[in-house]
Amino acid sequence: MNTQQPLATLDVILCNQRQADGAQLKKPANGRVYVGTHGIETEAGHQEHFDDPECAVMNYALEHYDFWRSHYPAQAELFKTPGIFGENFATRGITEHTICIGDTFSIGTARLQISWGRVACNTMAGRLNDPNAPELMHQQSRNGWFYRVLQPGEVQAGNAIMLVERPHADWPLSRVQNIIFNPNASASDLDALSKLDLLAAIWKNEAKARLDNR
Secondary structure, three states, X not given: OEEEEEEEEEEEEEEEEEOOOOOEEEEEOOOOEEEEOOEEEEOOOOXXXXXXXXXXXXXXXXXXXXXXXXXXXXXXHHHOOOOOOOOOEEEEOOOOOOOEOOOEEEEOOEEEEEEEEOOOOHHHHHHOOOOOHHHHXXXXXXXXXXXXXXXXXXXXXXXXXXXXXXXXXXXXXXXHHHHHOOOOOOHHHHHHHHOOOOOOHHHHHHHHHHHHOO
16 A cells, blocks of 8 residues: 555654753654654754664654553653653554554655564553553553654654555554464464564564464
């Protein structure tokens, strides 16, 4: 499927910024942000660099924030503004249920492609003060996702997120995650994932290893 239509809006771009106490906190980036194959760089010189190009940019859907405020009412203040989930892009209009592996988006002058889902870890358990938070994020498909960068370029808050190509319309991210995060996933599902060409190698290899160990 080849198309060119706006699916969502890039509401906020966030980048780690060092605080006076030495801590790194996600803060909104003003102006244009350069998106490269290994991460982002703001006009102010703040950078995030990832060795694995499959993790160049992390996206989290703003639609999920209402759920978390309701689920953790005593910690509602945590979800007042984007950043608690470690995202670089906070978007409105797309979620894990409506995007597919390999979706290619044009944002500003950059072109990005969905590579895999974010795996929540103990960091999120600590931030939310709930050891079950990562599992809940996975079960609910509210964990976010990563992009690989096909064409470096500049983006800024308010940019439309344009769907350019959807080669795997039958593989929404939520379906992929229902297999990856399911210890009892079927052999046929694992085999299909291991052969899904635009899925990040880390998840393809995991699917193949689980299949081989049966």
